[in-house]
Amino acid sequence: MSSASRYTYLGPEGTFTEAALRTLPESATRELVPMVSVAAALDAVRTGEAGGALVPIENSVEGGITTTLDELAFGAPLMIYREVLLPIAFALLVRPGTKLSDVKTVTGHPAAQVQVRQWLTKHLPDAAWESAASNADGARLVQESRYDGAFAGEFAAPTYGLEPLATEIHDASNATTRFVLVGRPGRLAAPTGADKTSAVFWLRDDHPGALLDLLQEFAIRGVNLMRIESRPTGEGLGQYCFSVDAEGHLTDRRVGETLLGLHRRCLKVRLLGSYPRADEIAPVVRRGASDEEFSAAADWLNRALDGRV
Amino acid sequence: MSSASRYTYLGPEGTFTEAALRTLPESATRELVPMVSVAAALDAVRTGEAGGALVPIENSVEGGITTTLDELAFGAPLMIYREVLLPIAFALLVRPGTKLSDVKTVTGHPAAQVQVRQWLTKHLPDAAWESAASNADGARLVQESRYDGAFAGEFAAPTYGLEPLATEIHDASNATTRFVLVGRPGRLAAPTGADKTSAVFWLRDDHPGALLDLLQEFAIRGVNLMRIESRPTGEGLGQYCFSVDAEGHLTDRRVGETLLGLHRRCLKVRLLGSYPRADEIAPVVRRGASDEEFSAAADWLNRALDGRV
């Protein structure tokens, strides 16, 4: 199998990332390789060992996954070609035969603890929690009998020879994690009519209204921002870059012109890609922001330059 | 002489408009025809009887010349190709032999009265003022002995057989009138590096922030507004269009993109032309607003669309 047909992902096996990756039809024909870190998964793409990598980028409860954001912003360039949304619900995985009353110690990733806290208070108030490096790692530790139960995705049970004792455990009713399929820079994913464009921009200088000015570049052209996160540039407190997702595809003229505006006013802009929205929601395009209106305006200007007003 | 070589102007002979027109080198080779009104001067261009018309558009004391603004905004389309700035100073013109102590009655255009009021209070406190239809008309009435003195441009004296008794009379120290040379729509005047673009725009709807949004179109692209005037559209109180002058030529990319933005968001935009600034002051172009930066951004976007990020 060629490296192009290999997809890495944030492992180990049995994590939500693997479950997210398996929702992509193409995953059936790819070699799926778990990696120990987001950086490792992405580096395999950078070196050409893999054709793509699926990594988490945002969680509706925890926020942006800073490792991913920083790798995409500061590492060797990569681009996003797809996104996957996965509702996050946990199962309590135990060795076969274990009853709820047998569970004295539980484990899972620290992020899981927030999600299952209420369930624990109600059903296992006396259970002791210890954190594991990942949810899947927790499952492995239960397999090795070091804990009685692990909170992980229900899909992880067979991998570790465990059984779900309870499922659909979560706190916030709509906890969702967003994953992105990342590849080496290349042609953008084709526009579908329901797309998203991601980019990172560095303010050229630190004048107070700089962020405001850049948000105006979006607003004036009718481009909605879906996500904005500040990340430190590593050059001292108060020095930020901004990672954003905007509605629309770079080939939508309102989006293209906005990115041009950012490029002119920013120290640096890094395009992270235009790709289909997982929720398939087409944007409501404001009056004056459609491609047709951009074309009509361009025609008008061309005529005007010749005095045909 | 062909009609193209005929220039009309707001008459009669001897007005400041004629003086302004004569500052244009080409006036030496044109037939200069005074007209009774701005509308008449412009209509002669519209019908093809004249190749151009010089009319006042703005005065630093009186403000916009509404007839001219409205003719350009609402009448059959015309375009501005040149502008002339003329400092306004009056002379008191009298019949030869008249002494200051002989002057009991004076005349002039109502706009002149504001300018000469202080001078009159000081030098001719008892003189009676009556308004004339134009400064030149006032001179004619003095020629006909209907008044003793007329306030007009010193240059009007020979035309009416008069003599200046006092010159350089004005109130506000830098009273200036701006005139525009108007022609039928055609190719824009070539860019000189110190240009001005004039346009009229009609707000698409009456939402409170509509004007603010449109000013943002200029600001976000680093285009300075030099003049903005609201004019009623005639469709009821509170219904305005806006007549503006912006720094730069329509072929400057920041100006072109601004006009495109206006066109998309406005009910209507009428381009009135791009033409050399009479003051020959080149604009200070803000960082990110130069043609070079527009080109660099476009190159970046083209590369980005191919994944060369």
Next chain:
Amino acid sequence: MSSASRYTYLGPEGTFTEAALRTLPESATRELVPMVSVAAALDAVRTGEAGGALVPIENSVEGGITTTLDELAFGAPLMIYREVLLPIAFALLVRPGTKLSDVKTVTGHPAAQVQVRQWLTKHLPDAAWESAASNADGARLVQESRYDGAFAGEFAAPTYGLEPLATEIHDASNATTRFVLVGRPGRLAAPTGADKTSAVFWLRDDHPGALLDLLQEFAIRGVNLMRIESRPTGEGLGQYCFSVDAEGHLTDRRVGETLLGLHRRCLKVRLLGSYPRADEIAPVVRRGASDEEFSAAADWLNRALDGRV
């Protein structure tokens, strides 16, 4: 009768200004004195000879009445206490017995000519027009048999012994003139719930976005602008002040805070008054802009300063 009970107005008798003044109930108990100019009408108030003056400030066809705007902006301070809206329609006034076919010469104020042009083309295509100093003056000239017909308000007919030969003549279907009742500075008119606040502001400096910044002061607090006009300050081309009407009363907290913001950022602000809207339309107050929300926020801040968060 005391001077306080005397109201001046832009005369002569029989003008639309007088008709507007007579729509005010209090006019029945005032001595109404026509003056030869807006300046004269206002000066009578300044000197104490009159308690109020009614002058036109804006016309839906002609735009702002610059004399009035400039007197209020630059003259000794006065304040607006009321406004009157008067639909403008002309009558053709003739001496009794005159038939339409007898009318060879017509007169009226130049502003009337625009309004009646279409009617003339249709009904009196061969009539010669000459301008008069005012519509009422035109009527007087007809009375003196110097013209055959005068365009003026129908109400002017009895004053000059004339008869209307045609009425309701106008071009733009809803031509309206707005008049203001001006007095010496004093307590604002009481808020009615449907008010308007007028002010003039001078930009502190000439930085390109200065006007934009000031419009933001209104927008951010949910105060709608109803009118904005630039007026030259007389200090050279490109030097403007802005005359505005905003929705709401100065005692509405959103309006008061906006004016405070203008005062801090402008070279100068002159308040022209808060007064009832003639159209009695109460504003739709945006969420977050009501007095209740201002109070709630102030309460919150006071608690916060004490740590009661």
Next chain:
Amino acid sequence: MSSASRYTYLGPEGTFTEAALRTLPESATRELVPMVSVAAALDAVRTGEAGGALVPIENSVEGGITTTLDELAFGAPLMIYREVLLPIAFALLVRPGTKLSDVKTVTGHPAAQVQVRQWLTKHLPDAAWESAASNADGARLVQESRYDGAFAGEFAAPTYGLEPLATEIHDASNATTRFVLVGRPGRLAAPTGADKTSAVFWLRDDHPGALLDLLQEFAIRGVNLMRIESRPTGEGLGQYCFSVDAEGHLTDRRVGETLLGLHRRCLKVRLLGSYPRADEIAPVVRRGASDEEFSAAADWLNRALDGRV
């Protein structure tokens, strides 16, 4: 010792947080209690067991400390009274007698790994890294001989009977962590002239320009934003609140009015406090934004309401 004189901090002993806490003069007279987590440190304040807690809030390399941000935004209200900036530099701590060539395994907090990576590549290219729960925990594991070296603050050496083999190790030249001293809500820290105000705001609705509008509330009043971070509200992807630091004290009128504006336009605002800036840099107050100008404007408005214009 009363609970008020007890300060908790993010433990264990020997972490940078303890070092930061010890820079506060008052720490000399307080009982300093390490806690296992930010939540535990803050909960001790909430329950009254401690009078204050020092926790990290932001790192110039890693970004916002999300646990702290979320505890302050979503947990029972607390307020910030002080901040501490601590330059972050690591020492390689070893058991006495260990030579560099003896070091085969090293440990430390994952965040430390980023900082020491370059140093490791150069000086210990073959050393194996394993992560510890905290830098101090890593030191303890070296004390227990489970690793040969730990990267931690030099100040941690005596606590664990270790010696620094190398010091001042860091990647980004100016890596700094910012800590805040948090207490129960109460009177704000007194203004010093160089202060900072922290708050969290929830957008009232999800209209595209909502963030832009709120940044305008700051900009229009001349209040500079020093930090802005979006945090998910837990109600689904795309639902954010914003945690900000603004220049100035809540008793500065420009800051107070800005917070009032936010309160009116936001679903919710939580004040996190006004407190002295650790860098003691006094803000440059823009023209029109000083307390004096706020007072002058208020005086003007009061006079205007009485007609003294």
